[in-house]
Amino acid sequence: MTTIAVLPGDGIGPEVTAATIELLEAFVPGRLIFEEHAFGGCSIDLHGTALTDEVLAACRASDSVLLGAVGGPKWDTTDPAKPRPEQGLLGLRKELGLYANLRPVKAYASLLDSSPLKHEVVEGTDMLVVRELTGGIYFGEKTRTATEASDDCRYTVAEVERIARVAFGAAKKLVTSVDKANVLETSRLWREVVRRVHEEEFPHLELEHLLVDSTAMRLVTNPRHFEVVVTENMFGDILSDEASVITGSLGLMPSASLGAGDTPGVFEPVHGSAPDIAGLGIANPLAMFLSAALMLRHGLGWESEALALESAVDRALAEGLRTRDLGGTVGTALATQAVLAQL
Ligand code: NAD
Ligand code: IPM
Ligand code: MN
16 A cells, blocks of 8 residues: 655645645545645644654655645744744755755646746746755754854765756756856855766766856746756755746646655645635645646656646646636635546
């Protein structure tokens, strides 16, 4: 039996997670066991910490982890001594060794006019952002005194090598490595290592190096240029939210976080807990449905089911499914029915 650890989290997290479980139970009935756990802000309320040892152990023992989103104003604090929901997410990624975060960005033919970018700019975009997920400034030492604060940014050669291999392995033609090598020492190491992995292991592919500032500009002026974009943790976080405007909404962006060997992956939308719309039943569940498709593909190896789910989302959009974030009026429940009707 295949066990999925389900971490709904906070805000719209539980709303899009419930919709996804409803969808999966109808789509692959009896094939998945869902085990739900408190995580993020709601775990802080219950246990004083965003990720308990029990929940971490349950995730480790599962076949895959399906995660909604965490965080919200209730737990927002600038006090370093207070627990934050986001610590649960970072702890889970680190503890499971999920160094590779895949964030596909696709322009749906039926949504070309939903993007604030021009139709002809976004048309045909199909890229994969490969974000390094367990290193860099997110995980370096942090200090804080009354007059000063610091966040340490570190990368080892081995960390860069393994994420570079994921990126080259996913590319057919072009890998764009994004850094800030004109300023940062970690970026200079990054660039050297990516270049060497390219020369030694993937010479048949094309590699280009771009600086992160100009990449931010090129992503929205010529997104079609990109195939696989590989970058460090924080740049990948920022660039992937930016890239979501190509698709039309953050509510369409899925992600897969993968580790080595048979470590269970974590599958979650790129978006957060959206406190501004939480509880209204209007969250777009498609990012989470597409994350579930990534789980079927990368987590469970169910490629044909993954393709069927992705194609159902595609067809539902083609038939006019539009949630609020895409300029429509359809809520979470009806959006779920619209995709189910295509399966
Ligand atoms: P957000 O991604 O939650 O929301 C940004 C904007 O996009 C909001 O206007 C929101 O309404 C909209 N949006 C996001 N997802 C949507 C969806 N599925 N359907 C419709 N609209 C959607 O970012 P934020 O507001 O900056 O962050 C809110 C909280 O979420 C913070 O506490 C942050 O730390 C947390 N966060 C968590 C994750 C995660 O759990 N993976 C990711 C990002 C942010
Ligand atoms: C994401 C989120 C997280 C990140 C936060 C909530 C810690 O923004 O998954 O993109 O920065 O990685
Ligand atoms: Mn983010």
